[in-house]
Amino acid sequence: MTGNPAIETRALHKAYGRTIALEALDIRVEPGEVFGFLGPNGAGKTTAVKLLLGLTRPTAGEGTVLGRPLGDLGARRRIGYLPELFRYQAWLTAREVLELHARLAGIERARRGLEIERVLALVGLTDRADDRTGGFSKGMLQRLGIGAALLGDPALVILDEPTSALDPVGRDDVRAIIRAAQERGSAVLLNSHLLGEVERLCDRVAIVNKGRVVAAGALATLLGQATVRLRVTDLPDDLGSLGTFGEVTLEEDWLVVRPIDPERIPELVATLVRLGARVHAVDPGRRSLEDLFLGLVRDGETAATGGPASTTPDASRR
Amino acid sequence: MSPQLVLVIAGLTVREIVRRRILWVLLGLSVASVVLVGWGTERLVTLARADGIEELQVRIGVSQVLILIAFMFSFVLAMSAAFLAAPAIASDVETGTVHAMLARPLRRAELVVGRWLGLSVIVAAYAILSGLLAVAVVALVSGHVPPQPFVAAAFLAFQAVAVLTLALALGTRLPSIAAGAVTVVLFGLGWFAGVLGNIAIAFDATALARAAEWLRVVLPTDGLWRGVIFGLEPPAVLLLAAGRSTQAMAANPFYAGEPPPLAFVAWSVVWVLLVLCAGIALFRRREL
DSSP states (O other): OTTSOSEEEEEEEEEETTEEEEEEEOOEEOTTOEEEEEOOTTSSHHHHHHHHHTSSOOSEEEEEETTEETTOHHHHTTEEEEOTTOOOOTTSBHHHHHHHHHHHTTOOHHHHHHHHHHHHHHTTOGGGTTSBGGGOOHHHHHHHHHHHHHTTOOSEEEEESTTTTOOHHHHHHHHHHHHHHHHTTOEEEEEESOHHHHHHHOSEEEEEETTEEEEEEEHHHHHOSOEEEEEEESOOSOOGGGGGTSEEEEETTEEEEESOOGGGHHHHHHHHHHTTOEEEEEEEEOOOHHHHHHHHHHHHHHHHHTOOGGGOGGGGTO | OOHHHHHHHHHHHHHHHHHTTHHHHHHHHHHHHHHHHHHHHHHHHHHHHHTTOOHHHHHHHHHHHHHHHHHHHHHHHHHHHHHHHHHHHHHHHHHTHHHHHHTSSOOHHHHHHHHHHHHHHHHHHHHHHHHHHHHHHHHHHHOOOOSOHHHHHHHHHHHHHHHHHHHHHHHTTSOHHHHHHHHHHHHHHHHHHHHHHHHHHHTTOHHHHHHHHHHHHHSTHHHHHHHHHHHHOOHHHHHHHHTSOHHHHHTOTTOOSSOOOHHHHHHHHHHHHHHHHHHHHHHHHOOO
8 A cells, every 4th residue: 555646647538528528637646645636617627536436437548546446446445535516315314424424435333433423523513413414504514525535534535625615614624624634644635726725735736727737746836936026226236246046137126036045035135235225125925826826727718719818817917 | 246235225225215205105195095995995885785786796896996996006106116216316416416425435236236125125015015905905895805916916016116127227327307207108108008919919910919019028017017917806707708709808908817927927027137237237337
């Protein structure tokens, strides 16, 4: 088991008739890592998840989950899954739904009761455990679904939009739950278009658009190195001595150093002052995931429609 | 296939039908119908006896009424079986309930067989209980006891299981409403073909008779219904019929002089298994 990636796909391709849902998906999720799978609606995220679970079959390409082929029964024993639609039998109580899933997952009878109680407490449904789920709100159903996905400490947890029906408090709870699952050794594939969520939780991400991975890697790498923008007047002509901090450019009134080690920003300011410049503002920052995402997705749109690149809204954002 | 998982799904199916009060509604309706049948038969018998009609004739009359009631009940039963079984998988796919379950180490075949087992137990038990209850009530008010009520009830249950198997199998691919409707239409066609085929025999229309014979092989529900009639047909009617040409009697859709051949019953068992396997194969290929 050790050494195998939790998920590995090679050129996974899925077409429904003429519609290409997923084109050449290559991702690799390591054991114990939280991996963000991002994309706009209809990008192919859910299709990818269904392929991983064997709910649909790939048109081409291959992959492994927990070291086994896609859809493998033994692998499914160690996967927890929250579907996008999170619907459960309305005529069962929350506890009975979990009991059903514990039995289907093959959790031994002796462990089942304790495991169900643990999961109920984890998702905050202990008080409603004996109510039928038909009367549950969407948020409660989603909590139940997350609980079902975490039964038996699976090696891989696949969560398809786990916070779509939750309020901010619920979202915060789910973040804590995901971190706890990671600490218990689970790898988590987090399918989402809520970027803040992903930015806070994930070690690495892949961004898909129109069935293709348009960017993938560690968040720090994807978002690029830190940048600092300074509004400076009375700049000396010779800026050569600033070269040790990073590449220096002038954008209108702003002096931009990119990339820069954020720890060295005070030293940069001190150097500028020493050179006789007057520093009015310092704006450290890096691209947010949202900027990256919108840039990639909208580039994809203009590329696909052949529209003029100048209409890309993010060109005027900064 | 894991028997434990099949039983988990079968148990879930039984619990669903009980919890959603479908079973209680069906049972309530049957009790109401049986009460009505009992009352009607009692009136019929009392009036006939008051008119001085011979007891044998009264008994024969009651036996034919019972067959007619059984026929209507078999239709209602087939409709219930179809509309109970059609959504068993189809609506789980439509709502997405099935996705969470099939992501578990549960084979699609286990889901289909578990559903089938749970539904069959419920439908067969319901058919046998309601059928025997009706027979018992008629016996109580008229004194007429059909010769083989258990055979009749068994064929009634078998016919309902055949219908539910078809609806379940269609529901692995079609939306639930379509699967239910197609099943009911096929069931009706099967019965109609059976009647037509028997008339064809009576009038020596060989080609039509052969076509109907084939249809009975493709869809054995009507053949099984003949088994119900046979179990209910009193010896007196058989004796009366013996004097006439069997060809002519065959045209009567409410008459059966002999039980369905063993080969046909065996084929019907195979048919149910084949349809179930086809349903599994269709469901395994389905993209969810």
